[in-house]
Amino acid sequence: MGRRETILACGGAGFIGSHACVVLLLKGYDVIVLDNFANARRDVLKHISKICGRKPHLIQGDIRNRACMHDVFANYRIDAVMHFAGLKSVSESVSLPWLYYDINVHGTLNLLTAMREAEVFRLIYSSSCTVYGNAEHMPLTEDCARGFTSPYGHTKLVVEDILHEFAKADTRWAISCLRYFNPLGAHKSGTIGERQLGTPSNLMPLIVQVAAGERDFLRVYGNDYPTADGTAVRDYIHVMDLVEGHLAALVYIQENEGWHAVNLGRGKGTSVLQLIGTFETAVNRSVPWEFAPRRFGDIPVCWADPTLASRLYGWAAHRSLEQMCLDAWHWQCSYLP
Numbered sequence: 001m002g003r004r005e006t007i008l009a010c011g012g013a014g015f016i017g018s019h020a021c022v023v024l025l026l027k028g029y030d031v032i033v034l035d036n037f038a039n040a041r042r043d044v045l046k047h048i049s050k051i052c053g054r055k056p057h058l059i060q061g062d063i064r065n066r067a068c069m070h071d072v073f074a075n076y077r078i079d080a081v082m083h084f085a086g087l088k089s090v091s092e093s094v095s096l097p098w099l100y101y102d103i104n105v106h107g108t109l110n111l112l113t114a115m116r117e118a119e120v121f122r123l124i125y126s127s128s129c130t131v132y133g134n135a136e137h138m139p140l141t142e143d144c145a146r147g148f149t150s151p152y153g154h155t156k157l158v159v160e161d162i163l164h165e166f167a168k169a170d171t172r173w174a175i176s177c178l179r180y181f182n183p184l185g186a187h188k189s190g191t192i193g194e195r196q197l198g199t200p201s202n203l204m205p206l207i208v209q210v211a212a213g214e215r216d217f218l219r220v221y222g223n224d225y226p227t228a229d230g231t232a233v234r235d236y237i238h239v240m241d242l243v244e245g246h247l248a249a250l251v252y253i254q255e256n257e258g259w260h261a262v263n264l265g266r267g268k269g270t271s272v273l274q275l276i277g278t279f280e281t282a283v284n285r286s287v288p289w290e291f292a293p294r295r296f297g298d299i300p301v302c303w304a305d306p307t308l309a310s311r312l313y314g315w316a317a318h319r320s321l322e323q324m325c326l327d328a329w330h331w332q333c334s335y336l337p
């Protein structure tokens with residue numbers, strides 16, 4: 001039997017990373033998780049191994065630690081990297097920009113240095129639709145102008161550019177920047193999902209907490225956006241669809257060098273109130289909500305044209321909004337801290 005390929009998942013204990021570990025292990029890859037547990041719990045590894053029947057190898061470490069990143073590549077034979085590690089709150093990035101540049105940009109540069117020294121050139125990077133800034137025309141295609149509305153968005157844009165320059169300078173790099181739209185839901189087992197340590201800033205963790213009675217009501221930020229019901233519109237995608245897109249990208253960069261960016265979305269816009277309504281119907285619970293002023297950095301509308309992912313990777317999201325709600329709720333109900 002041939003050697004299994006080994007994937008280093010930086011930030012692999014987090015929401016998206018943990019689901020990626022599941023699809024990688026089930027597909028026969030070996031996985032090394034490197035995480036500093038700033039926003040993850042250790043027991044996620046146990047849950048991953050319960051789902052898959054085998055465990056990722058764990059390294060507790062920080063991508064900003066040069067010696068640590070060097071040692072990882074010196075001690076393990078790594079074939080490719082999936083880089084999920086970072087901070088992701090738009091509002092927090094406005095008050096703590098230095099931390100966002102330090103972790104998201106400096107940390108990524110450290111990782112790239114260690115990869116280059118070890119001659120590991122295959123990378124999948126967690127980018128975001130935030131790199132389109134406040135775009136006017138929907139749906140968004142990969143060649144739309146980019147911009148940013150927050151320090152968080154700027155870190156994503158800067159890292160995309162750094163990666164592009166690396167790939168231009170050395171043709172051995174094969175880099176896929178996956179521009180995530182809005183991942184929701186959880187693995188169907190209900191044992192891994194999205195749980196922000198501290199106060200969540202993403203919508204679904206707040207919705208499920210309100211439905212479970214952990215919070216009294218949900219704040220809906222902004223009721224005067226130029227949308228049908230006045231609330232912001234996003235392109236929600238099931239996290240399992242999203243991580244299956246990573247598997248397809250991994251296969252693609254095995255054969256194709258260079259840099260490219262691809263949208264991972266469903267191509268459907270849903271307003272905040274529509275999402276709340278779908279959730280209430282799907283799980284048969286009410287979610288009390290109140291309007292609050294718009295948040296700095298939030299944009300009115302954003303949805304993807306996912307055609308390129310289908311053309312390059314043969315991938316398309318197929319899980320419904322209702323499924324995302326059911327799986328997020330199942331995770332909330334079965335999660336035992």
Ligand SMILES: NC(=O)c1ccc[n+]([C@@H]2O[C@H](COP(=O)([O-])OP(=O)(O)OC[C@H]3O[C@@H](n4cnc5c(N)ncnc54)[C@H](O)[C@@H]3O)[C@@H](O)[C@H]2O)c1
Pocket residue numbers: 010011012013014015016017034035036037038039040061062063064083084085086087088103107126127128129180181182183202
């Ligand atoms: N969730 C979303 O809505 C979304 C949307 C677009 C892009 N992204 C990007 O996808 C990536 C993963 O997002 P997520 O939702 O899984 O977030 P998450 O916070 O659940 O996961 C990030 C993981 O990285 C770890 N981490 C943070 N700083 C680290 C450091 N310095 N060294 C090592 N590990 C570190 C955390 O402990 C956590 O386990 C992020 O880069 C995020 O910006 C997420």
